[in-house]
Amino acid sequence: GESVGLHLPTLSVQEGDNSIINCAYSNSASDYFIWYKQESGKGPQFIIDIRSNMDKRQGQRVTVLLNKTVKHLSLQIAATQPGDSAVYFCAENLRGSSGSARQLTFGSGTQLTVLP
Amino acid sequence: DGGITQSPKYLFRKEGQNVTLSCEQNLNHDAMYWYRQDPGQGLRLIYYSQIVNDFQKGDIAEGYSVSREKKESFPLTVTSAQKNPTAFYLCASRSGGEEQFFGPGTRLTVL
Numbered sequence: 001g002e003s004v005g006l007h008l009p010t011l012s013v014q015e016g017d018n019s020i021i022n023c024a025y026s027n028s029a030s031d032y033f034i035w036y037k038q039e040s041g042k043g044p045q046f047i048i049d050i051r052s053n054m055d056k057r058q059g060q061r062v063t064v065l066l067n068k069t070v071k072h073l074s075l076q077i078a079a080t081q082p083g084d085s086a087v088y089f090c091a092e093n094l095r096g097s098s099g100s101a102r103q104l105t106f107g108s109g110t111q112l113t114v115l116p
Numbered sequence: 117d118g119g120i121t122q123s124p125k126y127l128f129r130k131e132g133q134n135v136t137l138s139c140e141q142n143l144n145h146d147a148m149y150w151y152r153q154d155p156g157q158g159l160r161l162i163y164y165s166q167i168v169n170d171f172q173k174g175d176i177a178e179g180y181s182v183s184r185e186k187k188e189s190f191p192l193t194v195t196s197a198q199k200n201p202t203a204f205y206l207c208a209s210r211s212g213g214e215e216q217f218f219g220p221g222t223r224l225t226v227l
Contacts, residue, residue, distance in 0.1 A: 009156075032214050043120075043206050043218035044159075089158060093214050103149065103174065104216060106158040 012113045019077040021110045023090035026071060032093040034104065035064060035075045039086045085114045119143065120219035122207050127224045137192045137222045139207030147210040148190035152176060152203045159206060165190055194224065202226045
């Protein structure tokens, strides 16, 4: 299957600044994308998702942008806080031809470190 | 509380032994998944089950086995055939949507 990759393995930001985490995908048929946050030693937690018929979606302090032209996905975190330090994964879901949902394909993750 | 539980949190195994990791959910989700995570890497799919008494191999099923006798339970057995089993194992479940909900994980170490 197609792989999902991240541009940067690590990202350090000052507390209070905005963070931008990028993700590239290569399968133009993917129609659903999701961002997870994983703290050390824990399972991933849902942050936000977006469908391919949208360009932007906002949550609480987070925004996901989807650029289908260049197959690029980004997660923006506003006013980054120490509790935001974690690994962030993007994942894509390629819907099968039968219409049934298939499993997610995950990227390798970006480690976000918030500096005091 | 509704959610996914995995046990144990830490598991040690001697080489050549089979070991079973537990995954239970009370979310009434039909689909369940097992992933393996190695340090600094993403999640790789081992097995998944869309419905009771049915399951399919994922990308790295060799050396693993599963069963789905009950909707709430999806145990994973790591067999002696798995050559490099030390990893962090994550179980997830999904309802009718596409978001997967993850358990806290089990860290398996082979001694």
